[in-house]
Each structure stands twice: as C-alpha cells, then as structure tokens.
Amino acid sequence: MSPEQTNNLSHVENYRPQLLSIAYKLLGSVADAEDVVQDALLDVVQKVQQGKEIENMGGYLATATVHTSLNLLKKQRRDQYPGVWLPEPYEWSHTLVEAQLDVPYSFVYLLSELNPKERAVYLLRKSFDLPYADIAEQLDLSESACRKLEQRARKKLVETEKLQIVSLEQKQQLVAAFLQATQQGDVSALTRLLREDIVIYSDGGGKKVAATRPIMGLDRCIKFILGIYQKESSATSVQFRSTSHEIRLHIFQRGQLDTVILLATKSNQIQTVYLQRNPDKLSRLTANK
Template identity: 35%
Template sequence: MFGLAYRLLGSAEEAEDAVQDAYLRWSSADRVVIEHPGAWLARVVTNLCLNRITSARVQREQYVGPWLPEPVFTQDGSLGPMELAEQRDAVSTALLVLLERLTPTERAVYVLREAFGYGHRDIAGVLDLSEANCRQLYRRAIQRVATPEARFTPAAEQQRELVESFVTAAREGDLAGLEKLLAEDVTWWSDGGGKVTAARRPLVGRETVMRFLVGGAQRFEGGLDLAVAEVNGAPALVAHAAEQIIAVASFELRESVIAQVRVVVNPDKLIFAGRQFAAMAPGA
C-alpha cells in the first residue's frame, strides 16, 4: 500500500497519510462482502491518492524553486523488492520527475500497469473506467513519459562506482576529480522549497555546476559527513551531521559520466528519510 501511494504521490509523508486513511476505511468496512482484499485496498489507496494529487499540484504552483520527489531509502524493502533493474527504475527519482508530466489518472494507470503488473481490466475496475479508456490512457502516458533519448541504465556496479568516486572527490575537496565525473552539459537541480538556501533555477553546464560546488564546499567545509546509500533504488549521496540528514543527491548517468544531479535539501522532505536513516544507524 505504501509503495503504491508513494509512486502515485512522490511524497513519503503523503503516502503514509494515505495508507493510514485506507487502514481506517478497512477497519470500518464490512469485510464479509469484500471478496478480494488486495484489489479493494488498491482501489481505496489509489482513489485517496488521486484526491491528494489534485490538491498537491495546486500547492506546487506556488512552490519555491524546483520540485523533486521525497527521497526514500530502499535497501530495507520500504518500496518492495529491488532485485531487477525494472523494479529499481520504477521508483527512480528520474522517473518520478517524469511522472509529473501526467494527469492524475494517467499516472494511476501507468503505475498500476508498470510497477504492479495490473491488467487493463483490473485497472478499469480500480478506477471505474472502461478497459478501452485505460488502454488509451496507458498509451498516452507512455508517450508523455518518453524522453528524446532513452534513459541510460548502467550496470549496478558501474553506477555505484561512479557515485562513490563522486563522494570521495567531494569529501577530499578534489575539484579536478569532480570535474572529470561531470558531463559537459550536466544539470544540477536543488529542491530547497524556500526553507533553506538552494539554487532556485537548474544549473546547466559543467563550469556553472563546478562554481556552485566550490561555493558549497567552502560553506560546509568540515561540517558534514558524506556517505553512499541506496535511495530510490540507486546509489545516492547522503550528507549528514551525526544522524540528521542535511541533503540527499540522486544521480542520472550517461555512459561513464554524471548527466543529472537532483538534490533534496528541503528539511520537510527529509523527515521520512531521516527516520529511516536513524533506524539504520549502528545500535538503533
């Protein structure tokens, strides 16, 4: 239920609320007449999320700076199994950003079909739509999520090695090493939500990003620990002070360089990940 709600909303906090609301409905439902509890719960969660998506998008029109989905640590199974590349891609930050292009109903059809393997007949039952309409919505969603260039998915080992190299260079202040890891047209997105200092526009180009990194290194020198952890199914940079997460950076790679960096620094969006991180700490 949580995995479904998160994929639909891109917010772990909102997903938890939706699951809680669904549980309350389940507790008061006449279960004798519910033949298929899984389908019933999927329908309730999906419809709760559709209502939340509509109101959330109104709020995002006033959001300060770029909006990014909330990061979730996935090595603990919070979003389901991550053994396959397709399972990891289904919760990747890059895909969740692309899903923002879809209407709420298109997103629901896409998530139910791609992430959970629902047939169009089952999706029609969840959304109270015709099977033909669901097929049409799915085709439209596929077209709108498609990118001019297919997303490059490197081997897991290569991906982790590249992120670890970035973290090592950042930790050591190796600017030359950082520069070699960035694509010439790299784009850096920062989500501060107006709560903390962050670039309010995407930074484009290696030189621009490097100037930003130099300023950031000077501002936080000696105050943060950097680590690599699995976030949204992929290796990510986690900047923290003791057990408090300050930032989570997700990377999109192209061949052997970093093409996109998406960094969440809005403290409100790090609450769920912060709880996970504290639970992962030794002795927790």
C-alpha cells in the same frame, strides 16, 4: 462472514508493500504513502466485515490507493511549491517495500512530471495489470481515455530506458569519485565524470538555500557544485548510504543531516544530480540514522 471473506481479510496485510510502492510513486512522500495505504486497508476490512464481496482484492486495494492519492494531490497544489519539487528520499525498514520500489529515485522524479491521471493509469497497469475497463470505472474515465493516458505516459518515460542501470558497486565508484573531485575542487575530474547535458535539481522547500530552477549544462553545473562545497565548513561530514537501488550521499552539518545527494547515470557518466535539502523531507531519514 463467509470463509472466503475471512480468507480475504487474513491476506489483506500482504498487499501493504506493493500498495506503499504505488502510493509513494504517486505522491513522492513516505508519510503520505503510509497514511493512504493504511486508510485503504482499514476501509477494505470494514467493507468485508459489513458483507461486501470483493473478487479481486489486490485490484480493489490498488484502485482505492490510487483514488485516495489523486484526491490528496489535488489538495497539495504543487504548482505553488517554492522552487523545484523533488520526491522525499525513501528509507523503509520493511525490506519487502524496498523490493517493490524496483526503480531508482530518478524514475520516481520523472513519474512526478507526468500529470496525476497519467501516473495513476500507468502504475495500475504496470503494478497490477488491471483491465482498462476496471481502471476506467474507478477513475471515472472512458477505456479509450485510459489507453491514451498510458500511451502518453510510456512515451514520456521512454527516456528512462536510456538511463544506464549500473550495479551498486559501479554506482558507488562513481559517487565516490564525484565526492573526491568535489572536495578537491578538481575541475578536470568533474569534467570527465559529468555529461555535457547534465542537469542539477535542488529542493529547499523554501526553508533551505536551493536553486529555484534546474541548472543545466556542464560549466554551470560544475560552478554550482564547487560553489556549494566552498561554503561547507570543517564541521561537515559525509556518509554513504545505500538502498536496494541507490547509493546516496548524506551531508551532515554539525551532526545534523543537511542534504541528501542522489545521482542518475548514463554511459558511465553522471546525467543528473538531485539535491534534497528540504528539512521536512529529511526528517524521517534523520530519525532513522
């Protein structure tokens, strides 16, 4: 093995945080992202040890991660998912990973609404600024097709620019006000806090009660929110949890994590509410609580 190859291998692990970020944004699953990245790292180590020369290690690992993620998405058949599919709320102890996840949960959800190849091209350009020729070769597409896919992705994601990225302190104030208004059944306060065009997405995975379709409009969303709280018991408790970019509400029933609530804001009001109730997507948060 040449000195250059040895140096490449010694730095492979440094790419893990950025690769985890890409895989998570593609898959919406922490466990799947970790598996895909681990496979990519092991594969590249084996190839280098066998004598393969890799000039752009970061680009090679990124495209390998994307390719494996796309294959996994084909097997998952999300079109058969019961009800609304939402990404798994992430919580990594690795601070470098959180630093790479430089977008809010709402953006990860919007990414999931793109088709897989749009997501792949967009993330490879955004994260590693790979040439279209390299992306085209890895994804078995033409360069012009890659350019069109990225343009379509950017056009679909333009709405995210209108979502107001507020400070964690401001978001915590909004979340606290939302929780208080909900607990008190204060319709007037909720009317002030929520936008007219608010949307609520809830994911129960077929295992917990959740709306099978998005709930739209101020009146319907207020009724839904208050209806949920009225069903809660005295055994319910709430915790505020924060990551680099999010303030979340963790709702516990008799000591067990039942629901994670995340909010997206616009013009100092709540634009979107995400309710993650699928126990399979909360298990890692439960383990880390």
